[in-house]
Amino acid sequence: MTTLEIQRALLARGYDLGPSGADGDAGPRTIAAVTAFQRSAGLVADGIAGPKTQAALQKADISERREAPEKPGWLVLAEGELGVREGAGAANNPRVVQLFADAGFSGIRQDSVAWCAAAVGAMLKRAGHKPSGSLAARSYEAWGVGLKEPALGAIATKKRGNSSWQGHVGFVVGANASQIFLLGGNQGDAWSIAAFPRKEFTAFRWPSDVPLPAAHKLPTTIAGARSGVSEA
Numbered sequence: 197m198t199t200l201e202i203q204r205a206l207l208a209r210g211y212d213l214g215p216s217g218a219d220g221d222a223g224p225r226t227i228a229a230v231t232a233f234q235r236s237a238g239l240v241a242d243g244i245a246g247p248k249t250q251a252a253l254q255k256a257d258i259s260e261r262r263e264a265p266e267k268p269g270w271l272v273l274a275e276g277e278l279g280v281r282e283g284a285g286a287a288n289n290p291r292v293v294q295l296f297a298d299a300g301f302s303g304i305r306q307d308s309v310a311w312c313a314a315a316v317g318a319m320l321k322r323a324g325h326k327p328s329g330s331l332a333a334r335s336y337e338a339w340g341v342g343l344k345e346p347a348l349g350a351i352a353t354k355k356r357g358n359s360s361w362q363g364h365v366g367f368v369v370g371a372n373a374s375q376i377f378l379l380g381g382n383q384g385d386a387w388s389i390a391a392f393p394r395k396e397f398t399a400f401r402w403p404s405d406v407p408l409p410a411a412h413k414l415p416t417t418i419a420g421a422r423s424g425v426s427e428a
Contacts, residue, residue, distance in 0.1 A: 197250045199226070205253040206233060210266055212406065214324055224324040228269025235272070268406065269323035271349040271367050274379050274387070277315070281386030282307040294318070295381065299327055310428060315381025316351060316365050325403045334363035336401055343400040346371045347409040352378060354396040356427050364392075364427040368400065370415040377418050384425040391423045 197205070203218035203226055211229035227243040234241040237252045245253070267275075283289040292307040299317030313335065317327030328335040337353050346352060350368040354376075366380025375391045383390045402408060 197245070197253070202226070202230070202245050202250065202253065206230070209233065209253075212266065212268065214405070224322055225269050228272050228323050231276075232267055232269070232272045241272075241276070268349040268409075270319040270325065271369070271379070273322050274315070274319045274367055277319075277381070277387040278379070278389070279387060281384075292381075296331075298322060299331070300329065301331060310382055312365050312380055312382040312427065315387065316367070319367075320351075320403065325405060332361065332363075333365040334361060334398065336365050337399040340401040340404045341408070343402055343408070346376055346397075346400050346414060347402070348412065348414060349409070351401045352376060352397055353399045353401070354392055355398060356396075363398070366390075368414070370418045370421070372416040375423075377415070377421050382427060384422065388425065389418055389421045390425045391418075391421045 199222045200218055200220040203213055206229045207213060207218055211232060212225070213229055214225040230245050230249065231241045231243040233253065234249055239248055239252060280291050281289065282292055288305065288307045292311060293305055295311055295314040295318040296302065296304040298321050299314045301314065313328070313331045313333045316336065320327045328339040334353050336351050340351070343350055346368040348368060351365060352368050353363055353365050356362045356364050366378030366383070368376060369379045369389060370377030374394055376394050376397055377389055377391050379389050381387050
């Protein structure tokens with residue numbers, strides 16, 4: 197299959213390739229969509245449309261499209277980072293440091309610097325979207341477009357401490373009446389899924405170049421999600 201044929205097959209199955217759609221360019225959004233399809237098909241999720249992936253794309257029944265919301269590309273990429281943590285002691289984990297570079301801050305080479313906004317910015321950039329351009333978590337309060345309610349993959353900001361500028365940012369993966377579940381970086385010094393009090397959240401945002409998400413129920417609990425993790 198050519199890149200164009202792969203893109204058309206992905207679009208037919210409801211995967212988001214961004215405003216360019218099927219353009220024959222295997223850019224970040226196409227790679228993210230291929231990765232998402234591979235996960236759904238039980239294949240190795242490496243973003244490379246090799247023979248097995250192409251065969252699965254050609255065999256997949258598009259009449260059986262899932263009712264669950266498709267994960268946006270940036271969230272798929274973030275899931276691939278789960279478990280990555282800061283280096284022990286004075287050591288720096290290159291994978292964490294790379295987040296700063298990908299978010300546009302290549303001068304930062306220590307993973308001890310608060311990196312939740314770098315994590316969000318790097319995933320957005322890798323998926324082909326423009327991040328806030330800041331390492332301040334709450335810079336995302338004015339980024340993109342606002343959502344009235346949390347949605348799968350939405351960028352969520354919350355208060356931290358008593359100051360007006362301190363905060364935390366991550367990706368929404370679940371919610372209930374009292375908690376929001378975030379997949380994010382610098383949560384307990386690692387990429388993890390954590391639960392935070394709903395009353396602490398200040399905004400739910402969405403990239404302005406992506407159609408707004410359809411209304412879907414979010415998971416109300418997530419196995420293994422921790423509460424009370426450090427965000428500093």
